[in-house]
Amino acid sequence: MAFLTDLTARFKREHVTLALDDIQALILRSRPEPYVGLHAMLHIDDAEGGRDLIRRMAEHIPSAAGWTDDREAWMGMALSFQGLKALEVPQASLDSFPLPFQQGMAQRSEQLRDVGSNAPEHWDPAFQPGTCHLALTIYARDQAALDVAKAKAMDELGRSHGVTLVAQHAFGADADAKNPFGFRDSISQPSIAGSGIAPTPGQERAIAAGEFILGENSETGAPVAMPDPTELGRNGSFVVLRKYQSQVGAFNDFIRNQASSEADEELLAAKMVGRWRSGAPLVMSPDHDDATLGADPGRNNDFDFSKDPRGLLCPHAAHMRRLNPRDSQLTILTDINIHRIIRRSSTFGPKWQRSLTAQDDKGDSGIFFIFISARAYDTIEFFQQEWINRGNFIDLGEERDPLVGLQEPPGSFTIPETPVRRRIDGVNTFNRLRGGEYLFMPSLSALRWIGNADWR
Structure with missing residues (x-):
């Protein structure tokens, strides 16, 4: 191993x-x-x-x-x-x-x-x-x-x-x-x-x-x-x-409706998460997935956001960047090191398939989001109030985490681009809380x- x-x-x-x-x-x-x-x-x-x-x-x-x-x-x-x-x-x-x-x-x-x-x-x-x-x-x-x-x-x-x-x-x-x-x-x-x-x-x-x-x-x-x-x-x-129940088919449908090709689907999904499906971070491989990088524990976390201040590589609103901003410049300052957590999350249900649609969502897929911290309760309530269900700390108003945020339709996701940023509407609540x-x-x-x- x-x-x-x-x-x-x-x-x-x-x-x-x-x-x-x-x-x-x-x-x-x-x-x-x-x-x-x-x-x-x-x-x-x-x-x-x-x-x-x-x-x-x-x-x-x-x-x-x-x-x-x-x-x-x-x-x-x-x-x-x-x-x-x-x-x-x-x-x-x-x-x-x-x-x-x-x-x-x-x-x-x-x-x-x-x-x-x-x-x-x-x-x-x-x-x-x-x-x-x-x-x-x-x-x-x-x-x-x-x-x-x-x-x-x-x-x-x-x-x-x-x-x-x-x-x-x-x-x-x-x-x-x-x-x-x-x-x-x-x-x-x-x-x-x-x-x-x-x-x-x-x-x-x-x-x-x-x-x-x-x-x-x-x-x-x-x-x-x-x-x-x-x-x-x-x-x-x-x-x-x-415990979250994942709406995998609904997520697939959203990505498909916003993209014109399979490659565009993968890029948009990676922008929402902050990593490609392999685990390769966008800031290290912005244009394509790199399975070798994603599987390498000596490299797949060896980055920060100092060279991506505008979020052109990894959007500020991406799930991964929200919950670990690293050295990002935040509108609302906080000591990131006192919000670090040990993750022990676990996945249940069938493996992801590209062909799944919203009609296939039967409630059999999901994630037990589990973390350990001496400040666990202050941290999760801070996450939920500021980093997950609000966007003020990254100057995005009420925009919410695209994966675990509780969306108020029409949910949105912002991708910084040149000359102007792109806003995608229609983000749903892709993970529904079923207890904890x-x-x-x-x-x-x-x-x-x-x-x-x-x-x-």
């Missing part, structure tokens, strides 16, 4: 300053390519039974101490605020969590701009308020490895009482790791100081560990506020999970603290 070989070569244990043996591996360990996996959502009906399950399940969760090692599969575990409450975690600890986490994603719909077709009343039953208490994620190299890991998890669940499996959802992608729209996904990841891994070309400097790991110093020079007591908060992180939750991913010692009710 090329990505694992590259990690192993760049990992220097003498540069590690984080407590890797206490951090869940899923925080630092990227998914394999190809990958398969499972998301499971559970509801805790009985505190003692829930704590017993967590205590036993924690034994199956690997630490980040061997996050560069070869593994067939691994699991991560995270809890919602209502889940912690159902486990009877002390009120003083519950009160120490950030307010958005306490309220939950559904109650934060106004701040998240989750209205209209994306409003909570349209969400899947598993994500209705108070339903998802415990989320388990398994990543595996292949189906055989997933079956083994899933059997272990289901065996532990079967031995439990007072815990209900409310939903499970399989996901996966082939070696190209492409999302439902046919684009290579999750290429850009931050380098984390103290993890032992040197930055790859294009990652610039390592980001302060406290932007991702609670208890470590952040970009401000001090730790982000974490839950009390230290046994619960330290070495954990926060997680945002959002704010989660806390405890350290391994914190899982034991919860499982053993060590506050007693």
